[in-house]
Amino acid sequence: MAKAPKSKAAAKAPKSPAEDTEFVLHSLQEELEKKQRFDASTDQMMHFYEQMLLIRRFEERAGQLYGLGLIGGFCHLYIGQEAVAIGLQSALDGDKDSVITGYRDHGHMLAYGIDPKVIMAELTGREAGISKGKGGSMHMFSTEHKFYGGHGIVGAQVALGGGLALAHQYNEDGGLCLAYFGDGAANQGQVYETFNMAALWKLPIVFVIENNQYAMGTAVSRSSAETEFYRRGTAFRIPGMKVNGMDVLEVRQAAEIAFKHVRDGKGPVLMECETYRYRGHSMSDPAKYRTREEVQDMKDHKDPIEGLKKVLLENGAKEEDLKAIDKDIRKVVSEAADFAENSPEPEASELYTDVLVEEY
Amino acid sequence: MAIELKMPALSPTMEEGTLAKWLKSEGDAIEIGDIIAEIETDKATMEFEAVDEGTLGKILVEEGTEGVKVGTVIAMLAGEGEDASDLDAPEAAEVDDVPGEGKDVGQDASEAEITKPARKVDVKDPEVPHGTNMAKVTVREALRDAMAEEMRRDERVFVMGEEVAQYQGAYKVTQGLLDEFGPKRVIDTPITEYGFAGIGAGAAMGGLRPVVEFMTFNFAMQAIDHIINSAAKTNYMSGGQMRCPVVFRGPNGAASRVGAQHSQNYGPWYASVPGLIVIAPFDSSDAKGLLKAAIRCEDPVVFLENELVYGRTFELPELDDHVLPIGKARIMREGSDVTIVSYSIAVGLALEAAEELAGEGIDAEVIDLRTLRPLDKEAVLKSLAKTNRVVIAEEGWPTCSIASEITAICMEEGFDHLDAPVTRVCNEDVPLPYAANLEKMALIDSARIVEAAKKVCYRD
Numbered sequence: 001m002a003k004a005p006k007s008k009a010a011a012k013a014p015k016s017p018a019e020d021t022e023f024v025l026h027s028l029q030e031e032l033e034k035k036q037r038f039d040a041s042t043d044q045m046m047h048f049y050e051q052m053l054l055i056r057r058f059e060e061r062a063g064q065l066y067g068l069g070l071i072g073g074f075c076h077l078y079i080g081q082e083a084v085a086i087g088l089q090s091a092l093d094g095d096k097d098s099v100i101t102g103y104r105d106h107g108h109m110l111a112y113g114i115d116p117k118v119i120m121a122e123l124t125g126r127e128a129g130i131s132k133g134k135g136g137s138m139h140m141f142s143t144e145h146k147f148y149g150g151h152g153i154v155g156a157q158v159a160l161g162g163g164l165a166l167a168h169q170y171n172e173d174g175g176l177c178l179a180y181f182g183d184g185a186a187n188q189g190q191v192y193e194t195f196n197m198a199a200l201w202k203l204p205i206v207f208v209i210e211n212n213q214y215a216m217g218t219a220v221s222r223s224s225a226e227t228e229f230y231r232r233g234t235a236f237r238i239p240g241m242k243v244n245g246m247d248v249l250e251v252r253q254a255a256e257i258a259f260k261h262v263r264d265g266k267g268p269v270l271m272e273c274e275t276y277r278y279r280g281h282s283m284s285d286p287a288k289y290r291t292r293e294e295v296q297d298m299k300d301h302k303d304p305i306e307g308l309k310k311v312l313l314e315n316g317a318k319e320e321d322l323k324a325i326d327k328d329i330r331k332v333v334s335e336a337a338d339f340a341e342n343s344p345e346p347e348a349s350e351l352y353t354d355v356l357v358e359e360y
Numbered sequence: 361m362a363i364e365l366k367m368p369a370l371s372p373t374m375e376e377g378t379l380a381k382w383l384k385s386e387g388d389a390i391e392i393g394d395i396i397a398e399i400e401t402d403k404a405t406m407e408f409e410a411v412d413e414g415t416l417g418k419i420l421v422e423e424g425t426e427g428v429k430v431g432t433v434i435a436m437l438a439g440e441g442e443d444a445s446d447l448d449a450p451e452a453a454e455v456d457d458v459p460g461e462g463k464d465v466g467q468d469a470s471e472a473e474i475t476k477p478a479r480k481v482d483v484k485d486p487e488v489p490h491g492t493n494m495a496k497v498t499v500r501e502a503l504r505d506a507m508a509e510e511m512r513r514d515e516r517v518f519v520m521g522e523e524v525a526q527y528q529g530a531y532k533v534t535q536g537l538l539d540e541f542g543p544k545r546v547i548d549t550p551i552t553e554y555g556f557a558g559i560g561a562g563a564a565m566g567g568l569r570p571v572v573e574f575m576t577f578n579f580a581m582q583a584i585d586h587i588i589n590s591a592a593k594t595n596y597m598s599g600g601q602m603r604c605p606v607v608f609r610g611p612n613g614a615a616s617r618v619g620a621q622h623s624q625n626y627g628p629w630y631a632s633v634p635g636l637i638v639i640a641p642f643d644s645s646d647a648k649g650l651l652k653a654a655i656r657c658e659d660p661v662v663f664l665e666n667e668l669v670y671g672r673t674f675e676l677p678e679l680d681d682h683v684l685p686i687g688k689a690r691i692m693r694e695g696s697d698v699t700i701v702s703y704s705i706a707v708g709l710a711l712e713a714a715e716e717l718a719g720e721g722i723d724a725e726v727i728d729l730r731t732l733r734p735l736d737k738e739a740v741l742k743s744l745a746k747t748n749r750v751v752i753a754e755e756g757w758p759t760c761s762i763a764s765e766i767t768a769i770c771m772e773e774g775f776d777h778l779d780a781p782v783t784r785v786c787n788e789d790v791p792l793p794y795a796a797n798l799e800k801m802a803l804i805d806s807a808r809i810v811e812a813a814k815k816v817c818y819r820d
Contacts (some may be wrong), residue, residue, distance in 0.1 A: 134596060166568070167562075
């Protein structure tokens with residue numbers, strides 16, 4: 001196709017998304033379909049297995065502690081969704097990249113290898129918690145790891161993530177921001193305000209919709225006109241990807257493709273990871289909006305941990321090695337729970353600290 | 361080792377519930393994740409999942425039992441190599457822990473240990489050296505110069521907002537910044553307040569120093585969630601890990617004939633939020649000195665300007681680095697008979713009133729609060745101790761206002777010094793009307809301040 005000659009100045013000016021005549025929503029999806037799963041070594045797979053299992057066991061224990069009244073307020077468990085955080089975060093450049101998410105945040109922190117003790121102690125509201133007991137389940141952060149929360153307002157993390165991406169671009173540090181949100185948050189207006197600016201300014205950000213099929217108790221088909229969430233960037237010319245979020249190797253492969261696109265300066269990517277939460281929205285979920293059979297079917301046929309275990313065994317991993325991992329993790333989680341249960345609450349003098357940074 | 365299965369709580373407030381149904385029987389093998397029972401309260405039903413594996417031993421609470429206390433042992437679970445049928449119920453297990461309150465390993469809250477935030481004392485505006493040239497500068501120019509100086513000083517500082525770059529600012533406050541600093545640091549945003557307030561707050565969390573301009577603070581209503589929930593609270597919720605050094609600035613309060621939706625003072629709204637700094641300057645010197653301080657500040661700042669004051673000219677000391685302390689009021693006029701406390705545009709009205717009162721033999725002291733949070737209550741109380749009378753002049757609604765706050769402080773901490781009731785002079789308690797006559801009636805003016813001051817001096 002012959003193109004009109006451009007003036008030198010016009011050629012130099014960065015192309016706005018609207019000028020990109022070659023934009024194809026599916027370009028990255030097609031790349032993923034060519035090769036769907038990441039070529040992980042057995043060691044890498046063992047590590048994924050271990051990390052996912054840690055999240056699973058940690059969350060089960062958190063649910064138990066909640067039931068015993070040791071964890072208060074809201075507590076949103078990540079059980080069933082483990083492959084999303086592990087597949088994506090294993091592909092990050094830990095020195096440069098940032099992550100932000102909503103209130104279902106325990107798994108994303110564990111994916112960083114943050115000590116389960118300080119996470120569990122935050123859940124129980126103790127001094128040793130990662131937020132000194134002042135944040136709780138929904139408000140945890142680790143600036144050391146460039147993990148920026150842990151946000152309780154549905155969808156707020158998307159715009160904040162846009163800001164983190166702006167900082168990466170401004171500082172030219174080569175980093176990208178990974179901003180997670182759910183299918184529920186995907187209906188918030190600020191998500192689209194952020195999509196617009198992220199595409200317009202070509203911000204280095206990967207938007208990840210963890211579609212666990214229910215916004216609290218409302219099924220996606222009851223809340224969303226467009227339930228193919230990866231298409232929702234189309235209006236902003238953001239390429240979309242639809243990923244099986246129950247397969248850690250597929251998530252990891254998608255991460256490789258998306259991160260490369262973003263690091264090449266081509267702007268944001270919208271990735272929908274189809275996943276499923278086994279537990280209620282929060283611990284006080286009445287579980288009346290879905291059948292027990294539906295949940296059991298997911299557990300029996302789609303479980304991310306069992307799925308990877310199968311691949312591992314096919315690749316020659318030994319059953320007893322996997323059992324040994326399980327045993328170790330149980331110990332780690334038990335220790336975390338004991339620590340969280342027996343650590344002191346914050347001192348009264350902490351009440352007024354950290355309100356402001358400076359004195360006036 | 362045998363494991364006790366205890367009645368779980370569905371919420372921190374649940375104390376008891378009904379054991380609706382057992383889904384497993386004694387002797388059944390239990391895998392992790394199996395649903396063992398259904399628990400009901402008046403609000404919800406919960407599935408009780410196993411977190412340990414083993415064999416279900418004795419069921420100690422029959423299904424259908426109501427009023428089962430949280431923490432009661434409802435069944436026993438035998439581990440590997442144990443005989444499930446052998447397991448006995450634990451001896452009258454007492455429930456020591458109060459659900460929702462955690463175990464009794466906490467600290468006792470003692471009043472004595474609670475340290476209120478330290479306030480810097482004896483902080484004064486820096487001395488202006490004798491012989492410093494006093495330039496005549498508009499508030500608009502003072503604000504622009506503050507941003508430009510801070511942008512020269514610190515690469516991390518940038519400005520974003522609607523029409524701040526090519527258009528040179530909807531009210532021309534950012535005039536010339538694009539030319540000097542380029543589009544990377546002077547960013548035109550789409551009309552998308554919630555979105556760019558979030559991006560600004562996020563950029564601050566990521567280590568930058570954003571100055572986010574709202575065309576007016578009326579539009580910041582769409583963004584107030586990020587100002588309060590994201591910017592103000594994160595430092596606390598993170599136990600001091602997360603910084604958010606962002607400045608949200610723009611015109612606030614009534615402009616002229618723009619009707620109710622464009623005419624509101626948000627000072628009291630933001631000043632009620634712990635974690636925020638709220639500044640509302642009046643003249644050019646304070647606008648510049650405090651905006652520079654706000655940009656350098658590690659805390660999130662709401663910086664409230666006033667459109668009707670932008671074009672006014674005031675004296676401004678020509679100094680290399682004119683930075684003023686946050687959190688300190690300024691005595692604009694000394695007096696001994698009555699204290700008029702004010703901020704922003706109403707300071708001008710208070711000064712006019714003071715002139716008129718002087719003509720009637722009343723010597724009024726005028727205090728400009730400058731910072732609304734943290735509020736310099738010491739300055740107010742000190743002046744009250746001297747004059748024994750306080751009038752608050754505020755361009756804004758009276759209900760739950762800064763004036764209400766000052767009144768409360770005077771009552772709680774200055775009561776013994778009061779010779780007359782503390783009196784508020786505010787706008788009328790209505791949405792601001794458009795019609796010129798009604799608008800004038802609704803807004804504070806100097807005549808009303810004079811009237812109130814005379815009343816508290818018992819001179820009416």
